[in-house]
Amino acid sequence: xxxxxxxxxxxxxxxxxxxxxxxxxxxxxxxxxxxxxxxxxxxxxxxxxxxxxxxxxxxxxxxxxxxxxxxxxxxxxxxxxxxxxxxxxxxxxxxxxxxxxxxxxxxxxxxxxxxxxxxxxxxxxxxxxxxxxxxxxxxxxxxxxxxxxxxxxxxxxxxxxxxxxxxxxxxxxxxxxxxxxxxxxxxxxxxxxxxxxxxxxxxxxxxxxxxxxxxxxxxxxxxxxxxxxxxxxxxxxxxxxxxxxxxxxxxxxxxxxxxxxxxxxxxxxxxxxxxxxxxxxxxxxxxxxxxxxxxxxxxxxxxxxxxxxxxxxxxxxxxxxxxxxxxxxxxxxxxxxxxxxxxxxxxxxxxxxxxxxxxxxxxxxxxxxxxxxxxxxxxxxxxxxxxxxxxxxxxx
Numbered sequence: 504x505x506x507x508x509x510x511x512x513x514x515x516x517x518x519x520x521x522x523x524x525x526x527x528x529x530x531x532x533x534x535x536x537x538x539x540x541x542x543x544x545x546x547x548x549x550x551x552x553x554x555x556x557x558x559x560x561x562x563x564x565x566x567x568x569x570x571x572x573x574x575x576x577x578x579x580x581x582x583x584x585x586x587x588x589x590x591x592x593x594x595x596x597x598x599x600x601x602x603x604x605x606x607x608x609x610x611x612x613x614x615x616x617x618x619x620x621x622x623x624x625x626x627x628x629x630x631x632x633x634x635x636x637x638x639x640x641x642x643x644x645x646x647x648x649x650x651x652x653x654x655x656x657x658x659x660x661x662x663x664x665x666x667x668x669x670x671x672x673x674x675x676x677x678x679x680x681x682x683x684x685x686x687x688x689x690x691x692x693x694x695x696x697x698x699x700x701x702x703x704x705x706x707x708x709x710x711x712x713x714x715x716x717x718x719x720x721x722x723x724x725x726x727x728x729x730x731x732x733x734x735x736x737x738x739x740x741x742x743x744x745x746x747x748x749x750x751x752x753x754x755x756x757x758x759x760x761x762x763x764x765x766x767x768x769x770x771x772x773x774x775x776x777x778x779x780x781x782x783x784x785x786x787x788x789x790x791x792x793x794x795x796x797x798x799x800x801x802x803x804x805x806x807x808x809x810x811x812x813x814x815x816x817x818x819x820x821x822x823x824x825x826x827x828x829x830x831x832x833x834x835x836x837x838x839x840x841x842x843x844x845x846x847x848x849x850x851x852x853x854x855x856x857x858x859x860x861x862x863x864x865x866x867x868x869x870x871x872x873x874x875x876x877x878x879x880x881x882x883x884x885x886x887x888x889x890x891x892x893x894x895x896x897x898x899x
Contacts, residue, residue, distance in 0.1 A: 506710050508539040508540060508541075508542075509539065509540040509575070510537045510538065510540075510575075511538055511539065511540045511574070511575045511576055511655070511656060511687050512536070512537065512538035512561060512572070512573070512574055512575075512656065512689075513536075513537050513538075513572070513573040513642070514535060514536045514537075514561070514572045514755070515531050515535055515570060515571050515572075516534070516535065516569060516570040516571070516572070517531055517533070517534040517535075517536075517560060517567045517569075517570035517571075517572065518531050518532050518533055518534070518567060518568050519531040519553075519556050519560065519565070519567050519568050519711075520568045521552045523650055524577060529711050530553050530556040530711055531553045531556055531557060531560070531567070531711045531712075532710075532711045532712050533712065534553075534557065534570070534711075534712070534713060535713070536706065536713070536716075536761065537667070538656075538687060538689065539687070540575075540687055541682075541685045541687055541702055542687060542688075542704060543655055543678075543682050543687075543688045543689075543690065543701050543702045543703055543704075544688070544689045544690070544702060544703075544704050544705070544706065544819075545689075545690050545691075545692070545701070545702035545704070545705040545706070545719060546558070546689065546690070546691045546705070546706045546708060547691075547692070547693075547695065547698060547705060547707055547708070547722075547723070547726060548707055548708035548709055548714075549709070551710075552708040552709055552710060552711065553584070553708050553710075553711040553712075554660075554691045554708055555638070555660055555661075555691060555730050556711075557691075557708070558580065558582060558658050558689065558691055559582060560572065561574075561578070561580075561658060561689065562578055562580035562582065562658050563578070564580075564582065564587075573656075576655030576656050576687070576826075577606070577653065577654045577655045577656070578653075578654060578655070578656045578658065579601070579605060579648070579649050579652055579654030579656075579657055579658070580649065580657070580658035580660070581645040581646050581648070581649040581658070581659050581660065582588070582645075582657075582658070582660045584852045587601065587632075587645060588600075588606055588633045588641070588644075588645070590632060590633055590634035591632050591634060592632060592633065593629065593630045593631055593633065594620075594625060594628065594629045594630070594631070594633055594636070594894075595616075595620075595629045595630055597633055597644070597648075598612065598619055598620075598644075598648055599612055599616075601652060602615075602652055604806065605652060605653065605654065605786075606671070607652065607653060609817040611653070612652075615651045615652065615653075617634050618647075618651050619644075619647045619648055619650075619651045619652075620647075621644070622647040622651065622677070623640075623643045623644045623647040624643060624670065625640050625643060625644055628640060643670060644662050644720075646659070646674055650677050650678075651743065654686070655686065655687060656686075656687045656688075656705070657681065657687070657688045657689070658688075658689045659678075659688070659689070659690045659691065659692075660691045661691060661692055661693065664737055669702070675700065675701065676722055678690075678701055682701070688701075689889075690702060690747070695723055695726075695727065695811075696812065696866075698719065698723060699719055699720060699723055700899050701721045703719055704716070704717065704718065704719060705717070705718075705722040705723060706722075707722050707725075707726050713753060721756050724809065724844075724845050727808065727809030727811075727845070727846070732867050736838065739883075749765070753875075763793070763794050763795050763798055763800070763855060764791055764792070764793060764794060764798075764800050764825075764853055764855075765791060765792045765794060766789065766790075766791050766851065767790040767791055767792055767830070768790045769787065769788065769789050769790070769851065770787075770788045770790075770832075771785060771786070771787055771788075771870050772785060772786040772787070772788050772872075773785035773786075775810035778871045778872070778873040778895065779870060779871065779872050779873060780839075780872075780873050781839070781840065781842070781843070781844055781872055781873055782839040782840050783839045784836060784837060784839040785836075785837050785839075786834045786835060786836055786837070787804060787817075787834070787837065787849065788828055788832060788833075788834050789802045789804075789832070789833045789834075789835075789851070790830065790831075790832050791830070791831055791832075791833075792828065792829065792830045792831070793825035793826060793827060793828070793829050793830075793831070794827060794828075795824075795825070796825075796826055796827050797824045797825075798824065798825050798855065798856070799821060799822075799823065799824055799825065799855070799856050800821065800825060800853060800854065800855055801818050801819045801820060801821050801853070801854040802816045802818070802819045802833050802851070802852075802853060802854075803817070803818045803819075803851070803852040803853065803854055804816070804818075804835060804850070804851060804852075805849065805850040805852065806847060806848075806849055807847065807848045807850065808845065808847060808887040809845050809846045809848075809851075811845065812887075814847075814887045815888070817835045818854065819833045821833070839882055840889055841888065841889060841890055842872045842887060842888065842889065843872065843887050843888070844873055845871070845872060846871045846872075847870055847871070847872065847887070849870075
């Protein structure tokens with residue numbers, strides 16, 4: 504961030520310890536962080552990494568065991584269910600309570616309360632105690648209070664995981680509006696796409712400490728790659744990950760039969776490169792054998808990025824009629840420059856006679872695309888897919 508930007512949250516050596524029987528559990532250990540006015544900061548990490556604990560400390564719900572925090576401005580937060588509301592009070596009364604805690608007058612709260620109730624979509628339940636609310640109702644109301652009350656710093660903990668798709672889209676849109684209004688926002692979420700969509704900077708927590716921080720897209724890509732590598736290691740406990748990448752074959756699960764077809768092997772044909780250069784085209788070769796006469800089969804490959812999101816699908820669309828015990832090879836060409844740098848996974852399916860989609864075959868391939876040699880403009884390619892559209896520019 505720019506050195507001239509105002510710091511609204513400053514934390515130094517923040518630690519939080521819990522005593523469990525004869526053990527000391529270190530939820531947070533020596534966290535040092537600055538949050539700048541007007542930025543949207545994402546906090547990511549595995550369960551138990553300390554994300555929610557950090558947000559509780561920043562929102563002054565709990566105190567750190569040691570360390571110092573300096574805050575500038577009013578903080579309003581939507582944390583986990585059970586925090587921030589009085590259970591025996593109605594939703595309406597809890598809106599007023601939160602407004603009063605923030606130092607707002609009755610007149611100021613009254614100007615916003617109808618927007619809060621309408622946005623939360625719980626008009627029919629607003630006058631009953633919140634202890635009777637479902638977790639979704641509770642979370643929608645908590646989000647709406649944070650979004651519409653006059654806080655300077657807004658904290659959201661997994662709040663976008665609640666509600667149906669329409670509410671989630673509405674919530675993302677209102678956070679964008681708040682961002683454009685110059686609010687300082689901190690979001691904790693396991694939904695990496697939301698973090699990438701909303702945040703400019705990310706902290707990655709691991710076992711109570713900051714492992715990485717910086718540009719959202721870079722930190723998320725590295726985090727996703729690490730998750731992918733750990734997943735592969737768990738699935739192939741007896742195989743070194745680098746040798747797996749080098750061989751390009753899932754030797755534990757192949758050959759595999761669908762009853763009508765045997766997948767003999769699948770190879771990523773990339774000129775023996777362990778890491779595929781970003782501009783180099785490569786083939787995915789699928790070798791298989793038919794177990795029936797006059798059958799028609801298509802191979803389907805689903806490509807996932809390191810965040811676990813499906814990015815595209817390749818299907819053979821064969822017109823051949825296959826014969827028993829005959830072997831076939833289907834090759835997919837992946838053009839150079841199509842994929843951004845990072846780790847990717849392929850899942851393999853089979854389609855019989857154009858209509859029967861077999862269950863997932865349990866075959867995964869992992870491959871990695873290398874970084875650009877000239878990465879001066881790498882910041883442009885934020886997603887996994889890069890445009891192959893050719894431009895033509897000329898002087899008028």
